[in-house]
Amino acid sequence: xxxxxxxxxxHNLKATPQRLAITDILNMHxxxxxEFLYEQMLNKFNSISLATIYKNIxxxxxxAFVQEVKIPHSxxxxxxxxxxxxxxxxxxxxxxxxxxxPIHTILEQTDNTQEFEIKSASVVFTGICKECKx
Amino acid sequence: xxxxxxxxxxHNLKATPQRLAITDILNMHxxxxxEFLYEQMLNKFNSISLATIYKNIxxxxxxAFVQEVKIPHSxxxxxxxxxxxxxxxxxxxxxxxxxxxPIHTILEQTDNTQEFEIKSASVVFTGICKECKx
DNA sequence: GAGATAAAGGAAAAAAATTATCTTTTATAT
DNA sequence: ATATAAAAGATAATTTTTTTCCTTTATCTC
Ligand SMILES: [Mn+2]
Ligand SMILES: [Mn+2]
Ligand SMILES: [Zn+2]
Ligand SMILES: [Zn+2]
Numbered sequence: 001x002x003x004x005x006x007x008x009x010x011h012n013l014k015a016t017p018q019r020l021a022i023t024d025i026l027n028m029h030x031x032x033x034x035e036f037l038y039e040q041m042l043n044k045f046n047s048i049s050l051a052t053i054y055k056n057i058x059x060x061x062x063x064a065f066v067q068e069v070k071i072p073h074s075x076x077x078x079x080x081x082x083x084x085x086x087x088x089x090x091x092x093x094x095x096x097x098x099x100x101x102p103i104h105t106i107l108e109q110t111d112n113t114q115e116f117e118i119k120s121a122s123v124v125f126t127g128i129c130k131e132c133k134x
Numbered sequence: 135x136x137x138x139x140x141x142x143x144x145h146n147l148k149a150t151p152q153r154l155a156i157t158d159i160l161n162m163h164x165x166x167x168x169e170f171l172y173e174q175m176l177n178k179f180n181s182i183s184l185a186t187i188y189k190n191i192x193x194x195x196x197x198a199f200v201q202e203v204k205i206p207h208s209x210x211x212x213x214x215x216x217x218x219x220x221x222x223x224x225x226x227x228x229x230x231x232x233x234x235x236p237i238h239t240i241l242e243q244t245d246n247t248q249e250f251e252i253k254s255a256s257v258v259f260t261g262i263c264k265e266c267k268x
Numbered sequence: 269g270a271g272a273t274a275a276a277g278g279a280a281a282a283a284a285a286t287t288a289t290c291t292t293t294t295a296t297a298t
Numbered sequence: 299a300t301a302t303a304a305a306a307g308a309t310a311a312t313t314t315t316t317t318t319c320c321t322t323t324a325t326c327t328c
Contacts, residue, residue: 013304015296016306047308050285051286054287068207070204073202088252091253097250102240102244110233110234112233114263115267116261118222120259124256126254143325148275150277153276179277181277181278181279182277183277185280185315188315192316
């Protein structure tokens with residue numbers, strides 16, 4: 001269990017109980033939607049405002065604290081920023097898991113005659129997860 | 135210049151002037167946002183409803199006529215469905231262009247111990263386009 | 269081509285998602 | 299302990315998307 005107090009302060013963000021709870025939930029669940037996050041937060045703070053969720057997710061996005069994962073045919077999920085990685089999304093149950101893809105190798109094998117200077121890649125694989133196959 | 139009358143009918147969709155105009159705009163501009171599409175449509179149909187745009191884009195998505203491209207840090211764009219491909223998005227001007235990535239090769243080089251059955255991939259590269267480099 | 273009809277368009281309202289405003293509370297520095 | 303700027307909560311406002319309801323029209327059949 002990580003404590004994000006210092007990390008928040010390093011970004012000049014006050015380490016409020018609400019923010020620490022958000023980071024805890026992200027840390028525990030990995031990839032969460034706004035609604036899920038709100039529901040979880042309501043358990044701890046029965047009068048928390050949805051606006052607080054949005055304001056915090058947005059300020060954490062600005063500070064590169066949190067990343068948005070855009071998923072084909074469904075809503076975005078959010079996660080704590082970690083090393084660069086890609087995602088697997090289950091078509092059946094919606095579960096999102098991390099996967100490491102050799103982006104560099106891909107770029108070497110991709111014909112880029114367009115002279116586009118690539119800086120980053122967002123890769124989301126879709127399919128059926130291990131659990132849903134059974 | 136393509137005519138989408140038949141394709142629409144094959145999906146049991148009436149070939150209305152509005153729909154043909156939408157396919158024309160998609161065909162001409164490649165990747166368009168809802169707002170852009172609406173503005174363009176207003177030129178031809180000065181009383182078109184935004185609801186018509188949404189209803190048609192949604193029905194075309196359902197029929198796999200049109201695809202949504204989700205882009206990190208910006209709004210989605212829509213395009214006519216064609217052969218499988220990926221995208222380059224310019225951080226500077228927002229331009230979206232197609233690129234072909236050897237997905238199969240990537241999968242071979244990606245360690246998938248998670249036993250996830252991958253069916254498709256959504257790949258969006260971000261960077262600086264040729265024009266914006268000058 | 270005229271008539272029948274189900275689908276689609278337009279206008280407006282409703283719903284859902286997100287952001288802004290304003291007052292109260294609180295984390296943090298002194 | 300106090301001061302203060304930032305954040306929370308409540309609410310309103312805005313933006314985005316969907317729904318409803320009535321009118322129009324594309325298409326089928328004759
Ligand atoms: Mn992840
Ligand atoms: Mn494309
Ligand atoms: Zn699954
Ligand atoms: Zn550019």
